[in-house]
Amino acid sequence: MLNFDEQRFLRIQSGAVAFASHFDQVIGECIKAGADNVFFLGTGGAAILMQPAAQLLQRRSRFPVFIDMPAELVVTGSANLTSRSIVVMPSLSGTTKESVAMLAKLKEIGATVITLVGHEKTPLGQGGTHAFVNFAEDDTSCESFYMQSLLIALSIMKHNGELADHQRMVDEFFMLPALLLDVKRCFEPSAAAIAENIAAADYHIVTGAGNAWPQAFYYGMCILEEMQWIRTRPVHASDFFHGTLELVEPGVSVLLFKGEDHLRPLADRVEDFAKRYTDKLTVIDTAGLALPGVSADVRQLLSPVLLATVLERVSAHLEVLRDHPLTTRRYYKRVAY
Template identity: 70%
Template sequence: MLNFDEARFMRIQSGAVALRQRIDAVVAQCLAAGAQNIFFLGTGGAAILMHPAAQLLQRRSRFPAFVDITAELQLVQSVHLTDKSIVVLPSLSGTTKESVALLSRIKEVGATVITLVGHQETPLGKGGDHVFVNFAEDDTSCESFYLQSLFIALAVLKHRGELAESERILVELERLPGLLLEVKRSYEKEAAGFAQKLAASDYHIITGAGNVWPQAWYYGMCILEEMQWIRTRPVHASDFFHGTLELVDKDVSLVLFKGEDSARPLADRVEKFAPGYTDKLTVLDAADFELPGISPDVRTLVSPIVLATALERVSAHLEVIRNHPLTTRRYYKRVAY
């Protein structure tokens, strides 16, 4: 595979899976101590990657789960954020300024803070009540954060008696690192073609629904915009039909991400509409990837992880095709803002 270290990938994703039992114990402890809700926060891309886990709880648990914008919580307080809250703060660097700034306020409130970081010796690596460290870099962080946040959500469901067959589900998830590596291998040729399509246009509408919508949002904002300076319009597949469809013509690139959860018909609707109006529809479907040993109910949970791991291969080819390294920035962490 192009510019890819298989051993490094396996080490990082296996590291995320290895945190599962401790995550389970911490969540159990928080619930036993009387926790009444959970906030999934973070900043930028790391915050977006928390959305599938939050959505899982919002739709399958009576335990209140909130997402909010960290920078706004600095300015506008939430009555739901109390000393009975669990707060999940992810930051790969452990130094993200908006999350670091909010940490002290959360501490004042008395909420229990779970930090997910790549580096221990950082403000967030030292500042959480429960710190989970798994080194990763930009090309491997999606899967790691998705897995850790999914384990948090599943632990809530499990310890509240809201998750049937919890042990089977968790055992299946432990197989995921090796299966994700096979996804990458199987998709390499198609990824190069997908990258060619992305490189051929300077503007893309990117859409999806259900638990893969955050991955559409993330890939447009954090990869194509931040790392490639390509203009995008991420839009939820439902909202696509309330404005954005008017931007579609035969030369407009439309990228559709499809998951395997109950929101899939919303993506099907876009897929049915688009070919009549654009010659540039590209579909990435989690259902197309083989995941031996993964049951249908677990496949629905891991669709965003599967798409993220396939898209990393797309990004690896894209930076070469465009001669634009993914690490190149003009402003991000380079100028004052």
């Protein structure tokens, strides 16, 4: 595979799922002690990666869940954020300005803070009530954060009496690092072709539904915009027909990410429309990616993980085609803002 270290990938993703029993212990202790809600408080891309876990709890659990922006919450506060709250705070660098400021507020409130970071000797790597450090970098962080947050959500459901077969599902997560590597290998030829399609246009509508939507949002904002300086219009498939459809015409690129949860028909609707009005429709469908031994109910949770793992391959080809390294920035962490 192009510019890819297989052993590094396996090490990082194995590190992410290795936290499963520790997550479960911490969550169990919190709920037993009277925790009455959970907040997912990330900033930027890390915040987007928490959305599938938050959505899972919103739709399948009675345990109250909130997802908010630290930059706003540190100013406004929340009536629901108390000493009985569990707060999940991801930050790859461990130094994200808005999250560090939020951490100080959380300590004043007395909430239990679970930090998910890539670097230990940082404010978030050392400042959480429970700090989970799994080294990762931009090209490996999506899968790591997705899996960690989903494991936390599953533990909450277990300890809230809503998930009888928790251990079976966790056991299947332990299969994922090797399976995801196989997915990457198989997808490599498709990744090269998709990268050529993306490189051929300077504007893309990026869309998806359900738990595939966060990866569509993330890929448009954090990869194509931030790392490739390509203009995008991320739009949820539910909103596609309330404005964005009018921008579709021959030559306009539409990137559609399809997952396997119950919201898949919303993506089908976009696909049916777009293929009639543009010749630049690109569809990435997780249903065509093999995960032998993984149950259907777990697969439904993993659509964003699968999308992240194949899109990393697309990005690797894209940076070469465009002669634009993914690490190149003009402003991000380079100028004051």
